[in-house]
Amino acid sequence: MAASISDTLLAWYDTHARDLPWRARPGAPPTDPYRVWLSEVMLQQTTVAAVKPYFQAFTERWPTVRDLAAAPEEDVMAAWAGLGYYSRARNLVKASRAVAAMGGFPSSETELRDLPGLGAYTAAAVAAIAFGKRAVVVDANVERVVSRLFAIEEPLPSSRKIIRERTDEITPENRAGDFAQAMMDLGATICTSRDPKCLLCPLSASCEGRKNGDPARYPVKAPKKAKPVRKGQAYWITREDHVWLVRRVGTGMLGGMRALPDDGWSAKGDGHKNAPTAGPWRDLGLVRHTFTHFALELAVCETQATSDPLDEGEWWPLDRLDEAGLPTLFAKAARLALA
DNA sequence: TAATCGTGGCT
DNA sequence: TAGCCAAGATT
Numbered sequence A: 001m002a003a004s005i006s007d008t009l010l011a012w013y014d015t016h017a018r019d020l021p022w023r024a025r026p027g028a029p030p031t032d033p034y035r036v037w038l039s040e041v042m043l044q045q046t047t048v049a050a051v052k053p054y055f056q057a058f059t060e061r062w063p064t065v066r067d068l069a070a071a072p073e074e075d076v077m078a079a080w081a082g083l084g085y086y087s088r089a090r091n092l093v094k095a096s097r098a099v100a101a102m103g104g105f106p107s108s109e110t111e112l113r114d115l116p117g118l119g120a121y122t123a124a125a126v127a128a129i130a131f132g133k134r135a136v137v138v139d140a141n142v143e144r145v146v147s148r149l150f151a152i153e154e155p156l157p158s159s160r161k162i163i164r165e166r167t168d169e170i171t172p173e174n175r176a177g178d179f180a181q182a183m184m185d186l187g188a189t190i191c192t193s194r195d196p197k198c199l200l201c202p203l204s205a206s207c208e209g210r211k212n213g214d215p216a217r218y219p220v221k222a223p224k225k226a227k228p229v230r231k232g233q234a235y236w237i238t239r240e241d242h243v244w245l246v247r248r249v250g251t252g253m254l255g256g257m258r259a260l261p262d263d264g265w266s267a268k269g270d271g272h273k274n275a276p277t278a279g280p281w282r283d284l285g286l287v288r289h290t291f292t293h294f295a296l297e298l299a300v301c302e303t304q305a306t307s308d309p310l311d312e313g314e315w316w317p318l319d320r321l322d323e324a325g326l327p328t329l330f331a332k333a334a335r336l337a338l339a
Numbered sequence B: 001t002a003a004t005c006g007t008g009g010c011t
Numbered sequence C: 001t002a003g004c005c006a007a008g009a010t011t
Helices: A005-016 A033-042 A048-061 A065-070 A073-080 A087-102 A109-113 A120-131 A140-149 A160-170 A176-189 A318-323 A328-338
Strands: A229-238 A242-247 A282-290 A295-304 A314-317
Touching: A005 A176, A033 A048, A033 A065, A033 A087, A033 A120, A048 A073, A065 A087, A073 A087, A109 A120, A120 A176, A140 A160, A140 A176, A229 A328, A242 A318, A282 A328, A295 A328, A314 A318, A318 A328
Parallel strands: A229 A295
Antiparallel strands: A229 A242, A242 A314, A282 A295
């Protein structure tokens, strides 16, 4: 009988696993759940290259989940600045405090799933990788690999159910964590979105997509919606080598992050609010920034203030602006102002 | 179910 | 270069 898909893939993983900072060697004892959890949250919709320096900085500054739980939320938000999807940072703080209160991470998938910021993927990944549990781990890599392996014609996202069933069928009882990481490594290095390296693939012999002749057309995807372009204004208000920064409220766009005052632009429409101080204003130029679901043209203007603006905020020293934790949009605006 | 929520790298 | 894409979660 031919070796199973999982046996073949695990054998490949034993010699081809990527060496990543948050990962134990194949077959080695499971690594610290804190590091697994932290890396998995950082890696949500985010590339390995982007995560590495943040993972390094976080684990150096907060070596354990208790250290992170004791940190002021604003410190964590500022440390997350630039990585995107800031609800992850807010949930990271909440989850770390819940875990610290429990005395450590729960080991079951269902209990992990109850922590803020852990959805189906992350709960399964932590249970499998950190605790050695059998769990069905489905991320975008697995979706692509499985769609090709079984030549699934149903388009994403409606194909998720069948993809999950197929993944369940090929997930082994033992080494489910290594299997998950092997699938992700395969997707990241061999079974890539464009130009898959089928000649190097350990699973090519059993790949229905390859037998069909065009594996790259999987996974089939539903067409995407067009992105609207919104216009907004940001205000660079200085006074004696300081700039006026605000903190964005709530759970919406860039929620909880430090920012320049703006005119209330959003995904729904252009900005409309009045400037936070009287002018005179001088135009500094335009910042173009594309979010997931819309593009923004942010005009930046400056003035020198003689008193505090109306909005709540703080005077931030210009020579420590890199410590303010501005999201990339406003970091671009600041760069324009300081150019 | 579908919309919301960032950013940087790649082609 | 303009679009595509990445270890998704939440509502």
